[in-house]
Amino acid sequence: MHESVNSRRSLPSVSKLLQALGPLYFPRPLVVDTIRRELAARRKAEEARGLEEIVLAIRASLDRHRHTRLRPVINGTGIILHTNFGRAPLAPEVAQSVAALAASYGNVEFDIATGARGSRASYLEHNLALLCGAEAATVVNNCAAALILVVKHFAGSGREVIISRGELVQIGGGFRIGEMLKAAGATLREVGATNRTSLQDYESAIGPESALILTVHRSNFYMEGFVESTSLTDLARLARKRHIPLLADLGSGALDSCAELSDEPEPTPADALKKGADLVCFSGDKLFGGPQAGLIAGRRRFIATLKREPLFRALRCDKLCLAALQATIDLHLAGSSNEIPALALLRIPKDELRGRAAAMFARLRGLPAHISVGRGTGKVGGGTLPRATIPSVTLDIVPELCSLEQFAASLRAGDPPVIGYIGGNSFKLDLRTIFPKQDEAVVDAIRTACSRIGTTNSGT
Numbered sequence: 001m002h003e004s005v006n007s008r009r010s011l012p013s014v015s016k017l018l019q020a021l022g023p024l025y026f027p028r029p030l031v032v033d034t035i036r037r038e039l040a041a042r043r044k045a046e047e048a049r050g051l052e053e054i055v056l057a058i059r060a061s062l063d064r065h066r067h068t069r070l071r072p073v074i075n076g077t078g079i080i081l082h083t084n085f086g087r088a089p090l091a092p093e094v095a096q097s098v099a100a101l102a103a104s105y106g107n108v109e110f111d112i113a114t115g116a117r118g119s120r121a122s123y124l125e126h127n128l129a130l131l132c133g134a135e136a137a138t139v140v141n142n143c144a145a146a147l148i149l150v151v152k153h154f155a156g157s158g159r160e161v162i163i164s165r166g167e168l169v170q171i172g173g174g175f176r177i178g179e180m181l182k183a184a185g186a187t188l189r190e191v192g193a194t195n196r197t198s199l200q201d202y203e204s205a206i207g208p209e210s211a212l213i214l215t216v217h218r219s220n221f222y223m224e225g226f227v228e229s230t231s232l233t234d235l236a237r238l239a240r241k242r243h244i245p246l247l248a249d250l251g252s253g254a255l256d257s258c259a260e261l262s263d264e265p266e267p268t269p270a271d272a273l274k275k276g277a278d279l280v281c282f283s284g285d286k287l288f289g290g291p292q293a294g295l296i297a298g299r300r301r302f303i304a305t306l307k308r309e310p311l312f313r314a315l316r317c318d319k320l321c322l323a324a325l326q327a328t329i330d331l332h333l334a335g336s337s338n339e340i341p342a343l344a345l346l347r348i349p350k351d352e353l354r355g356r357a358a359a360m361f362a363r364l365r366g367l368p369a370h371i372s373v374g375r376g377t378g379k380v381g382g383g384t385l386p387r388a389t390i391p392s393v394t395l396d397i398v399p400e401l402c403s404l405e406q407f408a409a410s411l412r413a414g415d416p417p418v419i420g421y422i423g424g425n426s427f428k429l430d431l432r433t434i435f436p437k438q439d440e441a442v443v444d445a446i447r448t449a450c451s452r453i454g455t456t457n458s459g460t
């Protein structure tokens with residue numbers, strides 16, 4: 001008891017600590033809150049120690065917090081649609097149109113021609129439908145939301161959604177299609193076996209409770225061996241005959257089949273609709289290369305009734321997302337998909353990467369590290385094209401004064417953080433996902449990391 005009173009007394013005051021910390025990047029209430037927490041923890045542990053040690057602990061805590069703030073990072077992983085890095089980076093032109101609308105009022109729900117209230121996103125919906133060869137189209141927050149909306153609309157009252165057992169996929173972040181369908185109020189009617197589902201399986205499952213047939217693209221895994229699935233064309237014919245709507249969840253939103261990247265071509269929205277799907281949904285930020293969004297295209301009357309669902313209002317996109325999506329759609333329509341970074345990065349020739357690596361290598365001489373140009377394999381990522389690997393070029397670094405993990409941490413701690421990976425016995429940065437305009441910053445970051453580690457080690 002006596003002890004704890006003593007140690008409480010020996011803790012510095014908040015104002016003393018504020019003074020000792022000096023000017024900081026953080027808003028003052030955050031600093032004060034961090035100081036209070038640190039003091040409270042020490043009071044509880046009956047642990048006092050000197051001012052300097054407490055200041056260090058507060059700085060470390062603030063630093064950890066700073067690293068959680070959203071900011072740009074340099075992606076040296078070679079994974080183009082890295083979900084942890086926000087998937088598709090937007091085209092500069094797209095980012096500009098977001099910025100212009102962000103700081104201004106806009107005709108979000110205003111008809112400039114009549115001066116009356118207008119419908120949200122009508123330009124975008126029109127152009128998206130054209131791009132998909134669809135009667136109509138609309139957009140919600142992400143593909144998961146699109147799926148939930150469609151399922152809720154057709155089968156939300158406990159009616160059945162027919163789906164193959166081979167397509168009950170788990171998408172990223174631990175979410176499973178099956179669980180999402182149940183959350184939308186539907187009853188799952190699983191058909192077939194994991195590896196084989198025939199048209200007959202679907203046909204015999206159809207009954208009075210059937211409300212929707214759903215096919216889900218196996219976007220993040222592949223099956224091989226004794227496998228059979230029903231063609232979309234056959235399934236669409238069956239759906240039409242039995243008057244049951246057919247939804248194809250395409251996931252990645254590739255507008256071309258990416259046949260040069262994988263033996264398993266991506267289904268495109270236009271192709272799925274042509275084959276007879278009534279509706280398709282896909283992500284905006286995978287191979288479509290735009291912002292996070294869930295795009296829905298297909299029959300006019302279905303799109304119209306989906307937009308009248310009360311749930312639609314809860315899933316609608318904000319003006320920033322709509323601005324980014326509208327600009328991305330226009331780039332696709334104009335045939336300028338090479339201006340969409342996610343797609344452009346996929347196609348950079350290896351020689352070009354090698355040339356950049358050589359130039360960077362030349363500027364990294366004399367550092368306390370063994371550096372070489374290596375071979376890498378890029379991945380599309382974001383749960384798309386699991387089979388595709390893209391030959392790539394890496395900078396391989398083996399620092400002399402610290403471990404690979406310490407070196408990686410040091411690059412992450414820089415500004416901007418540079419993220420690579422450890423492979424074999426070196427730290428690697430894959431050039432495919434590093435924009436050419438970032439090469440300079442990467443060279444600087446490597447130099448800084450090497451010298452920082454050099455001084456820390458010699459200083460202690």
Ligand SMILES: *Cc1c(COP(=O)(O)O)cnc(C)c1O
Nearest residue numbers: 142143144171217219250251283
């Ligand atoms: C990625 C994916 C989803 C989820 O898309 P989000 O836009 O991340 O919500 C749904 N279905 C399939 C098949 C997918 O590949």
